Amino acid sequence: MHFDHAGIATTDANDLASLYVDLLDAERVHREEFDGMLVVFLETGDGYLELLEPLDEEGAIARYLQDREGGIHHVAYATDDVEGALANARDLGVDLIDEDPRPGAWGHDVAFCHPKSTGGILVEFVEH
Numbered sequence: 001m002h003f004d005h006a007g008i009a010t011t012d013a014n015d016l017a018s019l020y021v022d023l024l025d026a027e028r029v030h031r032e033e034f035d036g037m038l039v040v041f042l043e044t045g046d047g048y049l050e051l052l053e054p055l056d057e058e059g060a061i062a063r064y065l066q067d068r069e070g071g072i073h074h075v076a077y078a079t080d081d082v083e084g085a086l087a088n089a090r091d092l093g094v095d096l097i098d099e100d101p102r103p104g105a106w107g108h109d110v111a112f113c114h115p116k117s118t119g120g121i122l123v124e125f126v127e128h
Contacts, residue, residue: 001085004078004126005041005048009061010070013040013053020049030106037061039105050076050105074112076124082109085125089113101127 010016017040020026026042026049033039036059040051052073054062064073079085082101089096095114104110104126113123 001077001079001125003047004076004124005050006072007050007052007074007076007124008071009052009064009068009073011053011065013038013051016051017042020051032105034105035059041106074122074124076110076126079125079127082111082125082127086111089125094118101125 029043030041036056038053042049052061094117098111101109109127
């Protein structure tokens with residue numbers, strides 16, 4: 001398993017993407033509307049930044065931004081076997097948000113571990 005991306009909640013994904021393109025010499029590599037969000041992926045060389053802008057007031061990112069101005073929402077790790085990663089987490093006693101993989105942005109299968117079991121960090125497993 002290796003670092004894949006950091007998910008960053010923001011009220012304006014395009015504006016933040018423009019800043020990071022200039023500031024970090026990042027490259028925009030993917031943009032889509034998914035699950036009530038505008039999602040923009042930037043390649044940084046060592047992984048991606050996933051910029052998450054809510055398009056409605058009901059989703060997880062909208063709720064996250066109600067209490068914060070923005071910031072890191074989750075950290076994702078790439079795996080060749082998201083079901084195996086979930087089984088390992090279960091064996092370690094980690095509380096899961098997803099018992100089974102689900103569709104994620106960019107067509108990947110994803111699953112999340114609850115932050116109360118992972119040091120306050122929302123951990124995502126992503127299978128490309």
